[in-house]
Amino acid sequence: KAGVTQTPRYLIKTRGQQVTLSCSPISGHRSVSWYQQTPGQGLQFLFEYFSETQRNKGNFPGRFSGRQFSNSRSEMNVSTLELGDSALYLCASSFSIGGGEQYFGPGTRLTVT
Amino acid sequence: KQEVTQIPAALSVPEGENLVLNCSFTDSAIYNLQWFRQDPGKGLTSLLLIQSSQREQTSGRLNASLDKSSGRSTLYIAASQPGDSATYLCAVVGSNDYKLSFGAGTTVTVRA
Numbered sequence: 555k556a557g558v559t560q561t562p563r564y565l566i567k568t569r570g571q572q573v574t575l576s577c578s579p580i581s582g583h584r585s586v587s588w589y590q591q592t593p594g595q596g597l598q599f600l601f602e603y604f605s606e607t608q609r610n611k612g613n614f615p616g617r618f619s620g621r622q623f624s625n626s627r628s629e630m631n632v633s634t635l636e637l638g639d640s641a642l643y644l645c646a647s648s649f650s651i652g653g654g655e656q657y658f659g660p661g662t663r664l665t666v667t
Numbered sequence: 668k669q670e671v672t673q674i675p676a677a678l679s680v681p682e683g684e685n686l687v688l689n690c691s692f693t694d695s696a697i698y699n700l701q702w703f704r705q706d707p708g709k710g711l712t713s714l715l716l717i718q719s720s721q722r723e724q725t726s727g728r729l730n731a732s733l734d735k736s737s738g739r740s741t742l743y744i745a746a747s748q749p750g751d752s753a754t755y756l757c758a759v760v761g762s763n764d765y766k767l768s769f770g771a772g773t774t775v776t777v778r779a
Binding site: 558587589596597598599602610612642644646651652653655656657658659660661663 | 698699701703708709710711712713716756758760762764765766767768769770771772
């Protein structure tokens with residue numbers, strides 16, 4: 555069974571631009587969660603989607619948004635990029651919502667200059 | 668707000684020694700606890716998941732215990748090998764909000 559895939563793997567953007575990251579969950583998994591990992595803050599929960607609806611949200615500004623499609627694939631968008639948005643963005647999928655075992659993708663390394 | 672702490676932040680041991688990694692959390696209202704491994708620049712690999720009703724889980728050389736009332740979990744890795752070198756992260760799912768809260772991790776180096 556294929557694992558969680560994320561594209562692109564690496565991205566360099568300039569302050570003020572916007573970016574879209576993509577995540578394809580494990581086949582059959584309907585829950586997709588997004589996390590931001592930085593050296594200073596560690597791993598922080600962004601949001602969780604299930605059946606195309608955002609079910610849970612972390613404490614991030616509205617510049618961070620996401621969506622999920624009918625095939626469970628998810629995208630995350632960050633608008634008006636700031637230097638502090640440079641991070642490894644990780645996506646995880648699980649079979650069920652709310653506490654299911656999470657399987658992580660390799661991440662997208664975003665660098666904002 | 669759930670706070671997850673992992674001590675020590677880093678650990679270096681000779682090959683063959685047993686590893687003991689500690690995780691503590693402030694809110695005992697958890698749904699489950701999961702241990703992950705992360706290699707540099709990579710995603711997370713799930714190692715063990717312990718439901719709140721369980722006391723321990725085992726997989727090969729790995730054993731994780733959970734004491735929900737005291738807010739502690741311990742990951743034991745028997746007979747460490749250089750390939751065990753990685754950062755180990757503990758994460759808890761709150762039973763009220765189902766959000767995953769991570770510790771900062773313990774970076775392990777196993778010397779050959």
